[in-house]
Amino acid sequence: MPPQRQIRVGNQWMRAKDAQRALEEALRVQREEESAHGPHQSFISKYVFSIDHKWIGIQYGITSLTFLLIGFSMMLLMRYQLAWPGKPFPMWIANFLGASNAPGGVMLPEFYNQLGAMHGTVMVFLAIVPLAVGAFGNYLVPLMIGAPDMAFPKLNMMSYWMYLPGGLLMMSSFFIPGGAPNSGWTSYPPLSVIATHGQTIWILGMILLITSSLLGSVNFIVTIFQLRAKGLTFMRLPFFVWAQLITSFLLLLAFPPLEAAAILQLMDRVGGTSFFMPSGLVVSGAPLEVAGGGNPLLWQHLFWFLAHPEVYVLILPGMGIISEVIANNTRKPLWGYKSLVGAGVFLGFMSFVVWAHHMFLTGMGTAISAFFQTTTMIISIPSVIILTALLISLWGGSIRFTVPMLFALAFLPMFGIGGLTGLPLGLAAADIHLHDTYYVIGHFHYVVAPGTIFAMFAGIYYWFPKVTGRQMNEKLGKLHFWGSLIFINGVFAPMFIQGLAGVSRRLYDGGAQYVHAKPVLHTNVFMSISAFLLLAAQVPFIFNFFYSIAKGRRVTSNVWDATTLEWSATTSPPLAHGNFAVAPVVYRGPYEYSVPGHPTDFFPQSEPDETLPAPATTGGGLLPAGAVAQKEI
Amino acid sequence: MDAHAGTLDPHAHAGADHHEIEIPYTVHSRPDTGVYNGKLGIWLFLASEVMLFGALFSTLILLRTSAPNWPRGQDILNVPLATLNTFVLIASSVTVVLAWANFRLGNLKKGKLWLFVTLLCGFGFMIIKSIEYTTKISHHLVPATNNFYATYYVMTGLHGLHVLGGMIVFAYLILTANKWYGEKREQFTNRVEVTGLYWHFVDLVWIFLFPILYLL
Numbered sequence: 001m002p003p004q005r006q007i008r009v010g011n012q013w014m015r016a017k018d019a020q021r022a023l024e025e026a027l028r029v030q031r032e033e034e035s036a037h038g039p040h041q042s043f044i045s046k047y048v049f050s051i052d053h054k055w056i057g058i059q060y061g062i063t064s065l066t067f068l069l070i071g072f073s074m075m076l077l078m079r080y081q082l083a084w085p086g087k088p089f090p091m092w093i094a095n096f097l098g099a100s101n102a103p104g105g106v107m108l109p110e111f112y113n114q115l116g117a118m119h120g121t122v123m124v125f126l127a128i129v130p131l132a133v134g135a136f137g138n139y140l141v142p143l144m145i146g147a148p149d150m151a152f153p154k155l156n157m158m159s160y161w162m163y164l165p166g167g168l169l170m171m172s173s174f175f176i177p178g179g180a181p182n183s184g185w186t187s188y189p190p191l192s193v194i195a196t197h198g199q200t201i202w203i204l205g206m207i208l209l210i211t212s213s214l215l216g217s218v219n220f221i222v223t224i225f226q227l228r229a230k231g232l233t234f235m236r237l238p239f240f241v242w243a244q245l246i247t248s249f250l251l252l253l254a255f256p257p258l259e260a261a262a263i264l265q266l267m268d269r270v271g272g273t274s275f276f277m278p279s280g281l282v283v284s285g286a287p288l289e290v291a292g293g294g295n296p297l298l299w300q301h302l303f304w305f306l307a308h309p310e311v312y313v314l315i316l317p318g319m320g321i322i323s324e325v326i327a328n329n330t331r332k333p334l335w336g337y338k339s340l341v342g343a344g345v346f347l348g349f350m351s352f353v354v355w356a357h358h359m360f361l362t363g364m365g366t367a368i369s370a371f372f373q374t375t376t377m378i379i380s381i382p383s384v385i386i387l388t389a390l391l392i393s394l395w396g397g398s399i400r401f402t403v404p405m406l407f408a409l410a411f412l413p414m415f416g417i418g419g420l421t422g423l424p425l426g427l428a429a430a431d432i433h434l435h436d437t438y439y440v441i442g443h444f445h446y447v448v449a450p451g452t453i454f455a456m457f458a459g460i461y462y463w464f465p466k467v468t469g470r471q472m473n474e475k476l477g478k479l480h481f482w483g484s485l486i487f488i489n490g491v492f493a494p495m496f497i498q499g500l501a502g503v504s505r506r507l508y509d510g511g512a513q514y515v516h517a518k519p520v521l522h523t524n525v526f527m528s529i530s531a532f533l534l535l536a537a538q539v540p541f542i543f544n545f546f547y548s549i550a551k552g553r554r555v556t557s558n559v560w561d562a563t564t565l566e567w568s569a570t571t572s573p574p575l576a577h578g579n580f581a582v583a584p585v586v587y588r589g590p591y592e593y594s595v596p597g598h599p600t601d602f603f604p605q606s607e608p609d610e611t612l613p614a615p616a617t618t619g620g621g622l623l624p625a626g627a628v629a630q631k632e633i
Numbered sequence: 634m635d636a637h638a639g640t641l642d643p644h645a646h647a648g649a650d651h652h653e654i655e656i657p658y659t660v661h662s663r664p665d666t667g668v669y670n671g672k673l674g675i676w677l678f679l680a681s682e683v684m685l686f687g688a689l690f691s692t693l694i695l696l697r698t699s700a701p702n703w704p705r706g707q708d709i710l711n712v713p714l715a716t717l718n719t720f721v722l723i724a725s726s727v728t729v730v731l732a733w734a735n736f737r738l739g740n741l742k743k744g745k746l747w748l749f750v751t752l753l754c755g756f757g758f759m760i761i762k763s764i765e766y767t768t769k770i771s772h773h774l775v776p777a778t779n780n781f782y783a784t785y786y787v788m789t790g791l792h793g794l795h796v797l798g799g800m801i802v803f804a805y806l807i808l809t810a811n812k813w814y815g816e817k818r819e820q821f822t823n824r825v826e827v828t829g830l831y832w833h834f835v836d837l838v839w840i841f842l843f844p845i846l847y848l849l
Binding site for chain 1: 654
């Protein structure tokens with residue numbers, strides 16, 4: 001008879017199967033007790049001001065997905081105007097926008113500017129980062145490292161309750177006189193300093209959001225350093241956790257300079273100072289009465305010191321998700337785990353010294369341009385290493401084409417396009433032609449939309465059974481995937497053509513009044529129709545999401561046969577608060593798939609080696625199945 | 634967590650669950666990192682503070698080097714008062730260490746006394762600062778006057794807010810000392826320690842602000 005594999009539970013040794021059974025039984029009893037005794041917590045403390053990282057993660061997830069849809073809708077309004085400039089909106093949309101924004105159904109240029117600024121702000125600060133870090137990070141990091149919760153649960157709650165008011169404050173700016181901020185998501189002065197009151201709201205909202213992300217990042221770093229389970233060394237961490245760790249450092253160190261810049265801009269707007277206001281500025285024919293002597297470029301430096309690391313904040317968690325999904329669905333270890341980690345850390349460091357490649361055309365001088373051009377070329381190396389490692393990981397795997405895997409597979413070429421089209425922008429000479437054209441829009445949307453957002457979709461489909469205990473519908477998932485893949489390319493690929501033709505990114509009419517834009521103007525209609533169809537492609541997802549929460553197929557705890565702790569050491573959904581019935585112990589790296597000689601094709605991190613001798617328990621033998629559960633409970 | 638590690642009984646967790654679950658290394662240091670959670674947390678927070686004030690110092694340098702004329706701080710600011718304030722703040726850095734040491738040694742009363750002295754120092758600093766501010770404002774020297782005063786007010790103002798934050802925490806620690814010291818002595822002492830670390834940082838910022846704004 002082959003030796004039975006055993007697991008230590010407390011000071012007992014038992015077969016893996018028995019342990020699993022005992023655990024599930026324990027959890028069932030616990031749930032019954034909870035429902036029998038009624039809720040121990042009030043509704044408020046359980047669902048509103050919760051300190052459980054899982055519920056906070058869900059709060060972040062729902063809120064950020066809502067903002068994602070709002071940001072997308074803003075873009076759809078803009079795309080309508082770009083494709084058919086001056087054409088009135090359908091009545092119900094015109095009524096919704098109101099006469100002050102779209103008199104007679106035709107969007108005002110001022111309103112277009114507001115939508116442009118708010119689309120960027122909402123997508124970056126209210127949708128993608130909170131989804132990637134707040135939702136996925138919060139829910140998964142403690143589970144993946146075997147921790148009962150985050151290191152500072154109350155700070156975690158406070159982080160969400162800074163984020164939501166910050167977001168609502170931002171959105172409220174649409175309802176004040178002068179409307180929402182309209183100086184672009186980058187808020188360049190002097191324009192932003194003399195802009196309408198919406199800009200002040202933007203600054204106050206940003207200060208709340210920065211505080212939120214500061215609380216979150218401190219919490220993540222402390223949690224990952226301090227609360228790792230026994231045996232979980234740094235080189236045994238899933239790459240997702242590494243990605244979250246690096247991301248947190250970027251948020252921690254890059255956001256404060258923007259906070260400083262926001263304070264200075266607030267002073268310029270409210271206190272009459274001239275940090276960013278040069279002398280002798282004439283606005284609408286009248287000289288501006290400020291002390292002067294300020295420097296508008298200073299804002300750009302401070303802003304991009306945040307906003308470039310922010311780009312990596314947007315992409316790193318996505319890469320982490322893709323790594324987990326690829327390892328799980330190829331049924332083999334990730335290729336080059338150490339290179340991935342090394343590249344990720346190097347990427348984090350380098351992201352602090354590339355910011356001025358956004359400023360080649362500001363006249364800051366060739367020497368500085370040459371420096372930042374060099375660092376920009378260097379930072380492309382770790383990105384290529386990561387993408388290559390993920391690509392080679394596919395080699396020789398027995399790939400399962402699940403919905404999360406489809407999104408992960410699409411991520412690779414899509415992010416590849418986004419990354420490669422960035423190189424010409426990083427070279428100062430090429431950037432002269434491409435700067436501020438639709439080429440730039442195409443480039444970073446390829447990184448963030450079919451890149452990061454696809455990674456987020458992969459993550460949602462992949463961890464949905466973890467959160468709900470049910471699986472999302474496969475057919476609807478595939479419909480969502482193929483629709484999204486086709487139409488998202490329809491939206492963004494023509495932008496490269498427009499950009500190379502020199503069409504500026506900030507035109508209210510999409511370039512209709514420019515001769516050089518004439519040959520590529522027809523692509524506007526194609527892009528806009530693709531965008532509307534892209535919205536249609538999200539309908540199966542939205543339906544699937546809610547339907548599956550209620551009616552999805554119930555699945556076992558480890559539905560994907562995964563190795564990492566969140567699947568193998570706890571049930572799906574996990575315990576109410578505290579995560580693990582038994583503190584897990586980690587014996588090996590995160591991606592031990594298809595280990596030769598192992599009976600199954602996955603070898604969970606928390607499962608002891610077969611060769612480990614089981615200590616002699618009293619009675620000498622194994623307990624019969626179920627006996628442990630009964631005895632312990 | 635360790636207390637529950639040896640049992641499969643979910644009630645051990647469920648019992649504590651509804652109030653607070655136990656987070657490891659809240660009080661004691663983790664052997665391989667050598668710190669408890671709060672200490673690592675405050676160091677990370679201070680790292681972000683370095684970036685915040687670093688950005689402001691960079692702003693000052695950039696504006697000053699590009700300005701055709703920039704006033705010398707000693708000509709227009711009150712150096713004697715600021716020197717006095719520097720001593721007050723440095724003294725408070727000593728007293729907060731004395732408070733922590735006394736809590737470590739088990740002297741609750743002395744610890745509280747030194748915390749109170751620290752709070753008084755912070756209060757004294759704010760009084761002196763407000764005298765400086767009101768004098769300047771009464772001469773119509775406000776942030777909008779020129780970029781020297783703009784940076785002066787923003788940097789010392791933000792620093793003042795940090796002093797105020799520290800004072801609020803000290804007041805909280807003094808008010809809750811008896812209760813906490815009795816129940817969770819070690820955790821309370823840790824709280825004093827991390828607050829002290831923060832307070833040293835606030836001092837350090839002033840040590841940079843004083844020469845750069847007042848003397849150079």
